[in-house]
Amino acid sequence: MTRRFAIVTKYQDAGLHLPKRATKQAAGYDFEAAEDFILPTIWKLNFIKLLFGLFKGETMTETDYLTADQALKPLLVPTGIKAYMNHDEYLMLANRSSGPLKRRLILPNGVGVIDADYADNESNEGEIFIQLLNFGVKDVQIKKGERIGQGIFMPFLVTDDDAQDSKQDRVSGFGSTGDKK
Numbered sequence: 001m002t003r004r005f006a007i008v009t010k011y012q013d014a015g016l017h018l019p020k021r022a023t024k025q026a027a028g029y030d031f032e033a034a035e036d037f038i039l040p041t042i043w044k045l046n047f048i049k050l051l052f053g054l055f056k057g058e059t060m061t062e063t064d065y066l067t068a069d070q071a072l073k074p075l076l077v078p079t080g081i082k083a084y085m086n087h088d089e090y091l092m093l094a095n096r097s098s099g100p101l102k103r104r105l106i107l108p109n110g111v112g113v114i115d116a117d118y119a120d121n122e123s124n125e126g127e128i129f130i131q132l133l134n135f136g137v138k139d140v141q142i143k144k145g146e147r148i149g150q151g152i153f154m155p156f157l158v159t160d161d162d163a164q165d166s167k168q169d170r171v172s173g174f175g176s177t178g179d180k181k
């Protein structure tokens, strides 16, 4: 059986901690931020201006939309951690319930799915990133070592006619498997 965490090469000497479960029966391994980080509030001026402009019936240009859209882009917070697991398992990343309550942080992807073939991929060594979006009105400071999410190992099932041979090898993450956009 293979199920363990390791620190990626880039952070080998950074004094990171491997994810830990906080209590005896905790399901989730808590992940810490690998670096200090600022998560900007989504309520940036350009986003507010766009909302007001729309409200007033102003004509918005494509550039107005694009600039405002940037304020809504989630950030990928590095953890410096990779996860090894069995072939029929994945690691489910979830928010901590204190995330929204204390810091107005959400995982915009709902849950993160870390595939077993992500570890040691050629592009980023399988480093796990946590997508976070700050819907509060103030920027949020994350300090290195702060717990920003949790990972739960899960089994998954496949269909009867699921053919392994026609599948590509994973080389990266975040849209690497062929979406055009």
Ligand SMILES: O=c1ccn([C@H]2C[C@H](O)[C@@H](COP(=O)(O)OP(=O)(O)OP(=O)(O)O)O2)c(=O)[nH]1
Residues within 6 Å of the ligand: 093, 109, 111, 112, 113, 114, 115, 116, 118, 127, 128, 129, 130, 131, 172, 173, 174, 175, 176, 177, 178, 179
């Ligand atoms: O919150 C997340 C979600 C995903 N990943 C990494 C691990 C995962 O194995 C890989 C691909 O994730 P997913 O399949 O959910 O994203 P995708 O948009 O389909 O990307 P791809 O085309 O690379 O599969 O990205 C993270 O580090 N954090």
Ligand SMILES: [Mg+2]
Residues within 6 Å of the ligand: 177
């Ligand atoms: Mg995918």
